[in-house]
Amino acid sequence: MPNSRDSESHPRSQAAGQTEQRAHDRSESAALSSHRPRRLRRTPGIRRMVRETQLAVDHLIYPLFVEAGISEARPIDSMPGVSRLSPAMAAEAAARAHKLGIPAVLLFGIPQQKDALGGESFAADGVVQQAVRAIKDRVPELVVITDVCLCEYTDHGHCGLLNKEREPHPYATLPNDYLLNDETLTILQQIALSHAGAGAEIVAPSGMIDRMVGAIRTALDEQGFTECSIMSYAIKYASAFYGPFREAADGAPQFGDRRTHQMDPANAREAVREAELDRREGADLLMVKPALAYLDVIYRIKTEFPELPLAAYNVSGEFSMLRAAGDAGYLDAAAAQWEVLTAIRRAGADLIITYAAPEIAELLDAHA
Numbered sequence: 001m002p003n004s005r006d007s008e009s010h011p012r013s014q015a016a017g018q019t020e021q022r023a024h025d026r027s028e029s030a031a032l033s034s035h036r037p038r039r040l041r042r043t044p045g046i047r048r049m050v051r052e053t054q055l056a057v058d059h060l061i062y063p064l065f066v067e068a069g070i071s072e073a074r075p076i077d078s079m080p081g082v083s084r085l086s087p088a089m090a091a092e093a094a095a096r097a098h099k100l101g102i103p104a105v106l107l108f109g110i111p112q113q114k115d116a117l118g119g120e121s122f123a124a125d126g127v128v129q130q131a132v133r134a135i136k137d138r139v140p141e142l143v144v145i146t147d148v149c150l151c152e153y154t155d156h157g158h159c160g161l162l163n164k165e166r167e168p169h170p171y172a173t174l175p176n177d178y179l180l181n182d183e184t185l186t187i188l189q190q191i192a193l194s195h196a197g198a199g200a201e202i203v204a205p206s207g208m209i210d211r212m213v214g215a216i217r218t219a220l221d222e223q224g225f226t227e228c229s230i231m232s233y234a235i236k237y238a239s240a241f242y243g244p245f246r247e248a249a250d251g252a253p254q255f256g257d258r259r260t261h262q263m264d265p266a267n268a269r270e271a272v273r274e275a276e277l278d279r280r281e282g283a284d285l286l287m288v289k290p291a292l293a294y295l296d297v298i299y300r301i302k303t304e305f306p307e308l309p310l311a312a313y314n315v316s317g318e319f320s321m322l323r324a325a326g327d328a329g330y331l332d333a334a335a336a337q338w339e340v341l342t343a344i345r346r347a348g349a350d351l352i353i354t355y356a357a358p359e360i361a362e363l364l365d366a367h368a
């Protein structure tokens, strides 16, 4: 406003000022009308140059289900193209993934015997421990991440010890089937130690048990596994999208649900607090699970914690619904899968855990 006083005292210069303003407005609108966004969409080469979000094979983590005591792959009906594998077959699959450029696998175990305490989860010769060794023998460069939880190992299918497994009840005010927190932590420590001992570079506690990251970090450090990383399922929602996984990992709860430990899908501010706790407890990487219905949460966590690598789990339900729609001819499943993974990256995920990792790696290779 440097000329405002002049304009008031000299009507003619005020008029000149208005003319100038109109000329400025016209040039602004001329600039706007000459802008044609389609110019930058004209050719594949130009689109490639201005693409804001990259999806590369480096961003993919491939989950594998390893089952004890099987000699043939067992296809999972609810997840087309996905099977349960023996440790030796898992090493084969890992080698194929490595050849495609996928940097890491995430292992889930299905034991032969389940019991109330999930004893096979931390056995030295447990199925995941065997698979870690087999993969490390076969492809030492491939990063091995292991799921650390009890739900596949307990006969009740819950992620830890239940109140009724302890006699006398330590918590008389809690229901029989309440998932005990701190008692579960001591088992999670054993599982993480056995996985690290087998050679896993990263352990991934998935139970949403309070203080699981701190407990595992302490146990790993005390036993000399200071270089073993923790990828925390920091934000895991009680989601209907896990349906097919329950068949895959044989981990459906026999009664009740997981709403006393997994997060309410309606909550996003709470996710920031969960992430902050895990960061303070020593998580090296954070995870949001599921991904597709929680893109806002991924965005929020990346914005709040830009310094921590963030993974997102493109879960079984997200995978299977695209496959089912593709099989029915409703859409192109591979193209839709690429779009979903790109959206997860665009929201802020650095890494994506996806059952479609091999297909997407091939697709990306074909378009490179």
Ligand SMILES: [Zn+2]
Binding pocket: 149, 150, 151, 152, 158, 159, 206, 207
């Ligand atoms: Zn669990």
